Amino acid sequence: xxxxxxxxxxxxxxxxxxxxxxxxxxxxxxxxxxxxxxxxxxxxxxxxxxxxxxxxxxxxxxxxxxxxxxxxxxxxxxxxxxxxxxxxxxxxxxxxxxxxxxxxxxxxxxxxxxxxxxxxxxxxxxxxxxxxxxxxxxxxxxxxxxxxxxxxxxxxxxxxxxxxxxxxxxxxxxxxxxxxxxxxxxxxxxxxxxxxxxxxxxxxxxxxxxxxxxxxxxxxxxxxxxxxx
Numbered sequence: 579x580x581x582x583x584x585x586x587x588x589x590x591x592x593x594x595x596x597x598x599x600x601x602x603x604x605x606x607x608x609x610x611x612x613x614x615x616x617x618x619x620x621x622x623x624x625x626x627x628x629x630x631x632x633x634x635x636x637x638x639x640x641x642x643x644x645x646x647x648x649x650x651x652x653x654x655x656x657x658x659x660x661x662x663x664x665x666x667x668x669x670x671x672x673x674x675x676x677x678x679x680x681x682x683x684x685x686x687x688x689x690x691x692x693x694x695x696x697x698x699x700x701x702x703x704x705x706x707x708x709x710x711x712x713x714x715x716x717x718x719x720x721x722x723x724x725x726x727x728x729x730x731x732x733x734x735x736x737x738x739x740x741x742x743x744x745x746x747x748x749x750x751x752x753x754x755x756x757x758x759x760x761x762x763x764x765x766x767x768x769x770x771x772x773x774x775x776x777x778x779x780x781x782x783x784x785x786x787x788x789x790x791x792x793x794x795x796x797x798x799x800x801x802x803x804x805x806x807x
Contacts, residue, residue: 579716580726582747583736584615587765588757593733596759598631603753605787615749617642620724621656621680625735626665635671636730656680656724660735662709664691666700673698680722682715684708712742737768740776745796748778753789 586603587593594601604612616622622636636657638646643653657672657679664687666672672679673695681695684706692702701722705714719727729739739745750765778794785791 579720579724579744580747581716581729581739581745582615582619582727582749583729583739583745584612584749585731585736585765586751586753588753588755590756590758591764592757592759592762593731593765594631594763595757596761598627598763600632601755601757603755604751604789608751608786608789608791611751611786611791613638613642615728616655617646619655619726619728621658621719621727623658623660623727623729623735625732626659626661626663627732627734628730629659629661629666629670629672633667633671634730635674635676637676652677655728658682658719658727660710660712660715661687662706663687664695664702666695668694668698673700675699680719682710682718684710712738712744716744733763733765733767737766737770740766740796741768741771748794748796750792750794751786751789752792 585593586608588603617638624634624636628634637654647653654677657677659666659672659681661681662684664681664683666681678701679699680701680703682703682705683692685704686708696702703715703718705711705718729736777797779797780792781795782793783790
């Protein structure tokens with residue numbers, strides 16, 4: 579499974595404000611780049627926090643759909659939600675019929691909530707006992723035929739993937755703004771690395787709109803991993 583993490587952050591590394599309110603960090607050219615990246619992968623993955631805060635649709639539009647169809651692919655990539663306790667609202671945008679949606683839950687998720695999500699068309703996968711195990715989740719998705727995933731956040735999910743040695747590439751758009759706030763989410767939240775921080779290899783630097791796109795290959799990551807909410 580090839581995993582690319584993509585994010586837009588402020589100059590001080592924040593994904594959004596301390597209220598978890600979405601901020602327009604990228605400009606039009608970077609939005610186009612993100613659409614291209616989405617279209618080039620089998621699936622788009624986010625955590626339940628992103629779903630509850632932003633209710634994203636996670637689809638591609640216009641010419642990207644046609645290109646995928648010309649390649650014999652479904653019009654827009656699969657959508658994956660990491661949701662240990664099956665809290666995804668049954669009226670969430672990701673549960674429409676635009677693309678298949680996989681919701682990864684743990685064994686602790688109420689069976690009634692799992693059933694509700696399946697009624698709305700979700701493919702529910704159990705991976706992990708109390709919380710979702712990301713290695714088990716990606717293994718199950720690979721068994722479903724996916725070979726590449728684009729991860730769009732949030733910070734807890736991104737950190738957990740790095741901690742589990744599951745990330746191959748990182749693309750970060752750094753916008754020309756400062757958000758601040760000790761409680762504002764960052765690119766990688768979670769417990770953080772202490773003795774063995776992730777090592778990255780910078781492969782590209784490019785100005786886009788009023789910001790800078792930094793692209794990295796992942797050289798090495800920390801070696802332990804448990805699970806994620």
